[in-house]
Amino acid sequence: MYKLIKALKNKGLKTENLKQEIRLFLVAVQFLTRLPMPALNNYQPLWLQQSAKYFPLTGLLIGGLTALVFAVLFWLINPWVAAIGSTAFSIRLTGAFHEDGLADSCDGLGGSFTREGALNIMKDSRLGTYGTLGLVMALALKVSLLASLSLPLAVVALVLAHGFSRFFSILLLSFLPYAGDLEHAKAKPMAQSLDKRQAAFALLTLVPSLLLPWLVLGSLPLGSLLLAWLLMLFTTSYMARLLNRRLGGYTGDGLGATQQLAELAFYLTFAALAGGQF
Template sequence: MNAFFTALAFLTRIPVPVRMDPRDWPKSTVYYPLVGLVIGVLLVLMNEALSLLFPPLVRSVLVTAGWVFLTGGLHLDGLMDTADGLGANKDREQTLAIMKDSRVGAMGVLAAILLLGVKVSALTYLEPAIIPLLAAPVAARTGMTAAIAFFPYLREQGMGLNLREGLSPLRLGVALTSGTAIIAVVAGWWTFLILGGTALVIGLIARVVLRRLGGLTGDVYGCMAEAVEAAILLLWLAAGDPV
């Protein structure tokens, strides 16, 4: 269970009963979809409780704020750094330097505002929102795991490289299978819509980043997770809350 707790501690702010062991770090990616399910369950509970007290818009703002708090803003930070880097329209080295800068630029702020606006507005009109709130975090972290495995990592050192090296074919298969199975249980036949949307978002972001940089970074993984979550909410809304 230490590898699971390592994934939970890294991807969320949820306290865990063990200390993170560097040896468990490369093995933790197999549990990313399960961490997504934990996040989804907490979001559903939060959404259902707040719906008893507040109107839809207030509820959706509070749920989105809780979503950011649960993840510690980790993926949102990656989204902002990626937007700053790609939006600067500089060469490869300058782009990477901008992405590593701890300061947030105008493009990063705009990207965060727009993404949070999408989540808030979608959740306002999604009622009930149980299925998309469960499926979106799982799909995002399943897609992130696939991106770690299938696309080159840019830096010669870093957390992402260790994750990629530890993601053996068996672990990758377990992660993708478990993520798909969770979504299938939650969404039924609409799993194809969710997985298709996830693959499309991951593929488009990877295509843009690979053209500009030649590989992905940890910030890009976070950007992908945020984009997939927002896309799943929009897809569910566009489908007319099908279930």
């Protein structure tokens, strides 16, 4: 009887743990996208910080939906319309969440040489010259790179780039302190560090996505993927050093900028190697 009761308790704990993980995934989707999500009962602010491990998985979801839009427009019209339309769709899907971070980071880091000045500029909701130029250049480069890819390559690139770029961006949570004003942070739980085990779990959620190249391309271009990941890692490392030197750590805008640059790094690698590797 004791063993039976213990087994039932363990089963109940496992069921509750599974429910909690589902809640955390829904929190991640709700935070990063504009997709309608069911109401979460007894919501706790700490869930947002804990949900960061599902940001890469949410990125795969965003990338998958964006790739679907790209494929439809590519088939119906042409690659340029597909690149522009899918990019516009991803911006609408995420509410320009990361693009806003890129623009604010360009304004702050470009508009002031002091930490305090840069942080004050980044808090300003108005868009400045540096932010405008940075955002326009990033979007133009993204559209151009996507338009240069074949349909199968673009589908693979969109899904993997959205997923892995969010993994690399949350690495800053593990290796840098929060640089902003904690009292006035828009999302205070995200101003807390990410446990190394959570980062490892986030990476594991991306492993099944490696089946996509097999399904779409018929092979796994491991060499090209390794180069893409190395360039994303280099980009993330550069952003980590820059943010640490200029601001003393990461901010929410810095995370968004890192995600955007890492995503571009993935597209850039695929576009550069498309002629000889695929």
